[in-house]
Amino acid sequence: MDELPEFQKNVLEVLRQPLEDREITISRVNGSLTFPSNFMLITALNPCPCGHYPDSNRCHCSEESIKRYLGRISGPLLDRIDLHVEAAAVKYENLNDSRKGDTSAVIRERVILALKRQQARYKNEGIHFNSQLSASQIEKYCVIDENGKKLLKAAFDKLNLSARSYHRILKICRTIADLAGSEDIKVNHITEAIQYRSLDRKYWD
Ligand SMILES: [Zn+2]
Structure with a gap:
């Protein structure tokens, strides 16, 4: 849309x-x-x-x-x-930027591996994707350590996030970790997931 x-x-x-x-x-x-x-x-x-x-x-x-x-x-x-991304206008100086990101082919491989990881993890759960996790499955599969919990709490207080967005963010954390090939959800995965929920606070508050 x-x-x-x-x-x-x-x-x-x-x-x-x-x-x-x-x-x-x-x-x-x-x-x-x-x-x-x-x-x-x-x-x-x-x-x-x-x-x-x-x-x-x-x-x-x-x-x-x-x-x-x-x-x-x-x-x-x-x-x-779940994912809010700001696409700011490209500055003239950056039009000639020679840095190259990953090609679509490389990203495709990464996505396929992340999907396989999810399918293997949920083979006995009757679901295929992180997005389908129920609240109790989130507790089981989206485990975060004490540092991660502190970070999430700080983000919730600061961004005034809803209970619904809490579960959604944990699923995004899980997906980011899967894309990074990590079974554990790490602090940088949590930071990235929170960042995708910050844009509405910037423009709508
Ligand atoms: Zn205007």
Whole structure:
């Protein structure tokens, strides 16, 4: 869904149930029916109507209009989106940057290994992916040490995160560790997972 705030608010709010339960219930006078609705939501938006905020040289939107624009995306909807990434405009100096990241082929290999790791771990659980972990399975498979717990607690207090996001962050930690080829969740995996939940605090608070 490109330009997320351009969708009607009631359309956006309908996403909450399937994002949480992987099914959707349609209620009419004569009864209600529940359908499977398992999908991956990928969405993009500008931080203001003109698209240039926070660049104050180019963005002339009023504070009020920015607030109204971002306000179309509710907190509960944001809370159900696991990875928030800011794509800042590329500076001219960086266009010629000769540093190379990993190629898609290398990343693909890493993803396949992470999937295999999950399938082996959950072979007796009846699930395939970290995203499917229940609360009790999270306790079993997303174990973090004392330092990690302290770090998470500090992040929760600072970012005022919800109980729902706590479980979601632990699953992201698990996935980051899997991508790094690590059976243990380490502090740097936790820091990275928290960072994906910091953007809403930057723009929506
Ligand atoms: Zn603007």
